[in-house]
Structures are given as C-alpha cells and as structure tokens.
Amino acid sequence: MPIELSELDGAALDKMEQTKLRRRVLMLNQHNGRTRIKIGNRESFSFHQRIRTYRVNHCGKTVLRVLPAREFESVKVVSGAEAELLYELAEYLLRRYPSSFRISRLPESAPAPTIGGIPLSWRGKMPVKTIEVVETGEEYDLGVLESMDDVKMGEEAFKIVNRLVQDDIAIMIEGTDGKYYFQAGLICMPGFWRMRDKIGMPLDEMHLSGEVPQFKEKLQLSMNRFFQRLPLDKPVIRNNYSIQIIPPKVIEAGLGTEETLSDIDPEELSWSESLNGPEDDFSDGRRGTRETLRRLSRTGAIVFGIRTNQFKVEELARERGVAARLASAVRSWPEDVAFYKGRRRYRDVLLGFLDQCAEKDGIIGPTEGMPY
Numbered sequence: 205m206p207i208e209l210s211e212l213d214g215a216a217l218d219k220m221e222q223t224k225l226r227r228r229v230l231m232l233n234q235h236n237g238r239t240r241i242k243i244g245n246r247e248s249f250s251f252h253q254r255i256r257t258y259r260v261n262h263c264g265k266t267v268l269r270v271l272p273a274r275e276f277e278s279v280k281v282v283s284g285a286e287a288e289l290l291y292e293l294a295e296y297l298l299r300r301y302p303s304s305f306r307i308s309r310l311p312e313s314a315p316a317p318t319i320g321g322i323p324l325s326w327r328g329k330m331p332v333k334t335i336e337v338v339e340t341g342e343e344y345d346l347g348v349l350e351s352m353d354d355v356k357m358g359e360e361a362f363k364i365v366n367r368l369v370q371d372d373i374a375i376m377i378e379g380t381d382g383k384y385y386f387q388a389g390l391i392c393m394p395g396f397w398r399m400r401d402k403i404g405m406p407l408d409e410m411h412l413s414g415e416v417p418q419f420k421e422k423l424q425l426s427m428n429r430f431f432q433r434l435p436l437d438k439p440v441i442r443n444n445y446s447i448q449i450i451p452p453k454v455i456e457a458g459l460g461t462e463e464t465l466s467d468i469d470p471e472e473l474s475w476s477e478s479l480n481g482p483e484d485d486f487s488d489g490r491r492g493t494r495e496t497l498r499r500l501s502r503t504g505a506i507v508f509g510i511r512t513n514q515f516k517v518e519e520l521a522r523e524r525g526v527a528a529r530l531a532s533a534v535r536s537w538p539e540d541v542a543f544y545k546g547r548r549r550y551r552d553v554l555l556g557f558l559d560q561c562a563e564k565d566g567i568i569g570p571t572e573g574m575p576y
Contacts, residue, residue: 242511243301244370246339252370255469259392260366262465268366269403270358270388284319285375285505286358286388287349290365291317291324292500294332294346297368305368306336317350319502335368342367362390374508376407376431384431384506386410393474393512396446407431417540431497434506439498447517448476449550471514517557527561534558
C-alpha cells in the first residue's frame with residue numbers, strides 16, 4: 205500500500221517543495237510451478253479494492269475490455285480465456301487462502317461447464333459453482349457465465365476476478381501469424397499507460413509504440429520466440445521499478461458530494477495525473493513493470509498478471525545499503541532508459557537524498573546498483 209514521504213533535510217526539502225517520491229513495483233510470483241497470486245493484508249486488500257471497484261464502475265471500457273472475434277484478421281480468437289482464468293483462480297485461492305475464500309461446487313448430477321470440451325475442474329472434483337470473499341461476505345455465482353455470449357462472458361468473468369484479487373490482468377492470444385495479440389484486459393491501475401491505446405495490438409507493436417528502450421535491438425525476436433514456446437508448467441516473472449512524483453494534496457471535505465477518484469486514490473496509484481496530466485488527455489506513457497506470464501491449459505492464452513505496490517523512498521532507504529544501490533542504479537541508466545523513466549524530473553532531489561542516506565550508512569562512492 206502507499207506510504208507517504210515525510211521530511212527531507214534542508215536544501216533537499218526546499219528542492220522537493222514537499223513533493224512526494226514513490227517507487228512502483230508490479231509483482232506476482234511463481235510458486236510450486238504455478239503463478240502465485242498474492243493477496244495483501246486486510247488494509248491493503250480493502251484499499252486496492254476501493255480503487256478497482258471505482259474504476260470499473262466509472263471508467264467502463266477504459267479499464268475493462270474484451271475484444272470480439274476478428275474473423276478477417278490474424279487473431280482467430282479462442283473464446284473462454286477469461287472464464288478459464290476465473291475458474292483457475294477460484295480453485296487456487298481456495299487452496300492458497302482457505303480462511304479468506306469459500307466455494308461451493310456443482311453437484312455430481314449437474315452438467316459441468318467446459319471450454320473446448322474440457323471440464324473447468326481440478327483433480328477430478330466438480331467445477332466451482334460459487335466463490336465467497338469471507339471478509340466482505342460477497343458471493344459470486346460462476347454459473348452466470350454460461351448464458352452469455354463470448355464478449356459478455358469475458359467481461360463478467362473479469363468483473364468477478366476484479367473482486368477477488370488486487371492484480372491487473374491482460375490476456376494475450378496467439379494469431380495465425382504466430383504473434384501474440386492483446387485481446388482482453390482488466391487494467392485498473394496502469395499508472396503510465398492506457399489500455400485504449402494498446403488493446404488489439406500484437407506484442408511487438410505494443411512495445412514499439414511505447415518506445416520501450418532497446419526493445420527492437422535486443423528483445424523483439426527473442427520475446428516472440430519466448431511467447432511461442434512458453435510451457436504450461438513454467439510460469440515466469442519479470443520485474444522493473446519506476447519513481448513517481450506526487451505533489452501534496454489538500455483534501456477538502458464536502459457535504460453531500462459524490463466520492464471522486466482523488467478521494468479514494470490520493471497517491472495516484474491508478475493514474476499518475478501529476479506526471480502525465482488527465483488520463484483522457486494523455487498521449488504518451490512511461491511505466492516499468494513486474495509481471496508474471498502463465499499459459500492457460502485449455503485455451504492456450506497467456507495471462508499477464510500485474511501487481512502494483514508503492515513504497516516510500518525514505519522507507520526503502522532505511523535499510524542499510526539500499527540508498528547507495530538505488531542511487532548507483534539511477535546514475536547508471538543508459539540515456540534512452542533514463543528518458544523513458546523520466547529521470548530528468550527527479551534526478552537532482554532524489555540523488556541528493558539518497559547520497560545523504562548512503563553517507564549516513566558509511567557508504568561513499570560507487571556501489572553495485574539495481575537492474576533497470
């Protein structure tokens with residue numbers, strides 16, 4: 205969850221003009237051969253859920269979208285990836301967090317829902333019928349998906365997924381040309397990019413249009429091969445970090461006024477308006493990611509999981525050696541990476557503060573940095 209930066213010393217504080225810095229980390233982990241969705245503590249889960257619920261209720265297709273089949277294009281959509289993900293999550297969450305989730309199963313006499321003729325069940329048990337979030341008492345009936353067409357089914361599955369986890373989800377589908385296409389997304393906390401600008405694109409175009417540093421030279425060919433060869437039993441993780449500046453906000457209490465996103469999300473977890481302006485006016489984005497990739501067994505779709513956590517730079521710097529490593533990393537970024545990460549906006553004040561902390565730690569001079 206977000207933690208505010210308090211005070212800096214002297215000149216550093218003057219330069220900051222009481223601006224806050226934060227580090228964004230997007231994360232999911234792998235565990236025992238499966239993608240490990242991490243549910244935060246009660247306060248963290250509730251905080252994320254308030255933002256995510258508001259975004260889905262007020263932002264529509266800006267944050268939740270499932271594309272229909274594109275029969276005359278390269279993407280021959282295999283329907284049901286979102287539903288498959290929901291059933292997989294229900295089974296996983298019950299096992300990983302048995303005190304936080306409860307399920308009921310279809311009776312043995314009931315027809316089991318399937319995708320491509322394969323039942324949506326685990327290890328010989330009947331498929332999940334309902335899943336309940338114990339903390340809130342909210343219960344969701346997975347059976348409602350059966351009467352819906354492909355797009356509506358995908359959207360409803362995403363709405364339920366949204367109430368179960370804290371993660372953004374992107375579904376990638378392989379086309380007849382061997383490329384992977386961004387076919388569906390539940391993206392409530394993008395921070396630095398907009399789904400509307402990327403949905404429907406192949407993986408290459410998503411990265412090239414965002415001017416991701418060194419993608420064309422170093423990553424394009426190998427990434428396409430990697431996606432094509434990703435096995436079912438080996439989910440992977442990749443990670444990054446970025447630094448965001450947030451001006452102090454004056455919270456004015458209003459009587460009888462509707463709650464706004466800035467009331468719910470003063471730290472701009474969902475959208476970095478202080479850096480990029482209003483979301484509707486945005487034309488270019490900068491964001492680092494930590495993501496997991498996992499292939500679904502029935503549809504073959506690849507699921508991106510994106511988890512956003514915020515940490516106060518001051519908090520990170522309290523651990524001995526971290527300030528020196530972070531400062532070394534920021535200084536070592538190649539120019540294209542530095543531009544992509546917006547270093548010019550915070551370099552002087554951030555490095556000044558980190559150097560102060562490193563000196564207090566007794567660490568002076570270059571040290572091993574962090575990967576970018």
